[in-house]
Amino acid sequence: MQRIGKQLVFFVGLVIAWELIVRAGGWTPDVMPKPTDVWEAMKRGFSDRTLVYDLQASFTRLFIGLVISLALGTALGILLAKSKTADDTLGALILALQSVPSIVWLPLAIMWFGLNEKAVIFIVVLGGTLVMTINMRMGIKNVPPLYIRAAETMGSKGIDQFIRVILPASVPYAVTGMRLAWAFAWRALMAAEILSTGPGLGYTLKYASDFGDMSLVIAVMILIGVIGSIVDLLLFQRVERNVMKRWGLETN
Amino acid sequence: MLLQINDVNKQYTNNKVTNTVLDHVSVSVKEGEFISILGPSGCGKSTLLSMVAGLVKPTSGTIMLDGQPIQKPGKDRGMVFQxxxxxxxxxxxxxxxxxxxxxxxxxxxxxxxxxxxxxxxxxxxxxxxxxxxxxxxxxxxxxxxxxxxxPKVLLMDEPFGALDEQTRTRMHGELERIWLDTKKTVLFVTHSISESIKLSERIIVMGTRPGRIIADIPVTLPRPRRFDAPETIQLEKQINHLLKEEIDKVVKEELSYAENR
Structure with missing residues (x-):
């Protein structure tokens, strides 16, 4: 409770300081809007339903992209963990690709899929898959050998052991992978939307920028940040904490 | 005989140096026996147990359970780990x-x-x-x-080694009661002399470098066994003496190794 209190004071203080500084500086809203301007823009966006459509469109793309990347990442991670050859070859490629921001694929994606949903989803999938693959691979490689020995003495081997011991034992890594995949996918989505077509939060941000509506730009930025942290905090961190506790990995 | 360990050897080769972990080890276990395998660390007692479990293969020699050679892990052997x-x-x-x-x-x-x-x-x-x-x-x-x-035989690899003293003492009583009720055949690996005396019918004492059996001591004291009974203390002294030679040997070897460097 004390933590929430401190955070409340901090954020309220931040908004007040922002308002006062912009008023004192005398900047116009097309250079640096005040919190009140941003609030107005936000209200306007929701009442004319632009932001509602944007949220719907962005979340649909994100959801499709994330589902594909989690499935693909899990499968690839298992492959890399189980096959030394795949790990040495495909694994090296995936590590190299991981250091390339997924947005740089957009020109190619537009050539392949056109300036549409598919291109954006492609970027989201690229953003999420690699990090999920790397975590899933680690999860399977780091199953405690004791679990495997115990399973063997209980007559569990091969595919039965994989399904009943190795997969569940790798869940903590998979959950971390999902959380990171979401974060990467969310960033990739925003970048792709700014550079491609609407509706979508990123597209509206670009559109507002073209018309010099900095209040709306900041409103969208705040929405992106708030949604990102709410999903991370309320969904992924909570799941991760529960899994760590159950799996006995939490030290307290 | 329920379990027959016949002339088992185990060697590991590491950087062209061959290390003998177990040297000509033979043990016969009757059904319903509670046997402790006692020895200092590095004597290969856990390796021996893993072989009975089928998790490790001997370099030579055979292990037979109920007349069948042990090739791989199976449900006829239950294992409890540390x-x-x-x-x-x-x-x-x-x-x-x-x-x-x-x-x-x-x-x-x-x-x-x-x-x-x-x-x-x-x-x-x-x-x-x-x-x-x-x-x-x-x-x-x-x-x-x-x-x-x-399982036909229960394998226990220092199962109480990670517990605190009080809990361990309680677990000894618990295991003794379960064994008396079920008369399950048990192979119990430990480095604690008092634990082996408290629980087992037979204590197999192992020496180190290479790992081998140096004594096979039947324990006939009435249960529940008291740690302060004179017979218990006598037996403890006897085993301590056996192990002391082993530990002295290791220390001497290490010292001469250090001098020759």
């Missing part, structure tokens, strides 16, 4: 039922699990998860899990 090795994603009941797959329906399996949880006095903890249990309770669940397979 760490409980319970699966954290399963609750206590599900852990105990793990060895069953399709050979019986869920109701039957649950019945069996409950029976053995009662044996280790954890009936009320079936729905708990391993992280909610103390170390001693986890080890009791692991014992119940090994029992549900109804």
């Amino acid at each position: 760490q409980s090795a319970l699966f954290p994603w399963l609750n206590v009941e599900e852990n105990v039922m793990f060895p069953f797959k399709k050979e019986m329906n869920k109701q039957e399996a649950l019945q069996k699990a409950k029976h053995y949880l009662q044996m280790v006095q954890l009936s009320n903890y079936g729905k708990h998860y391993p992280h909610e249990l103390s170390g001693g309770m986890q080890q009791r669940v692991a014992i119940a899990r090994a029992f549900t397979m109804d």
Whole structure:
């Protein structure tokens, strides 16, 4: 409770300081809007339903992209963990690709899929898959050998052991992978939307920028940040904490 | 003979240096016996147990269980490790039922699990998860899990080594009671002399470098055994003397190795 209190004071203080500084500086809203301007823009966006459509469109793309990347990442991670050859070859490629921001694929994606949903989803999938693959691979490689020995003495081997011991034992890594995949996918989505077509939060941000509506730009930025942290905090961190506790990995 | 370990050798080769872990080890185990394998660390006692479990293969020699050579792990040998090795994603009941797959329906399996949880006095903890249990309770669940397979022999690899002194003493009483009730054949690896005297019918004392059997001592003291009875103290002294020579040998070897460098 004390933590929430401190955070409340901090954020309220931040908004007040922002308002006062912009008023004192005398900047116009097309250079640096005040919190009140941003609030107005936000209200306007929701009442004319632009932001509602944007949220719907962005979340649909994100959801499709994330589902594909989690499935693909899990499968690839298992492959890399189980096959030394795949790990040495495909694994090296995936590590190299991981250091390339997924947005740089957009020109190619537009050539392949056109300036549409598919291109954006492609970027989201690229953003999420690699990090999920790397975590899933680690999860399977780091199953405690004791679990495997115990399973063997209980007559569990091969595919039965994989399904009943190795997969569940790798869940903590998979959950971390999902959380990171979401974060990467969310960033990739925003970048792709700014550079491609609407509706979508990123597209509206670009559109507002073209018309010099900095209040709306900041409103969208705040929405992106708030949604990102709410999903991370309320969904992924909570799941991760529960899994760590159950799996006995939490030290307290 | 239920279990026959015949002239087993185990060597590891590391950087072209061959290390003999076990040297001509032979043990015969009768059904219903509680045998402790006692020795200092590095004498290969855990390796020997892993071989009976089928997790490690001997370099030469054979291990026969009920007339069948042991090739791989199987449900006729239950193993309890130093760490409980319970699966954290399963609750206590599900852990105990793990060895069953399709050979019986869920109701039957649950019945069996409950029976053995009662044996280790954890009936009320079936729905708990391993992280909610103390170390001693986890080890009791692991014992119940090994029992549900109804193995021909129970292999215990320093099962109480990670527990605190008080819990360990309680677990000794618990294991003794279970053994007296079930007369399960037990191979119990330990480095504690008092633990082996408290529990076993026979103590196999192992020496190190290379790992081999240096004594096979029957224990006929009446149960429950008291640690302060003169016979217990006498036996403890005798085993201590045997082990002291082994430990002295290791120390001497290490010193001469250090001098020659």
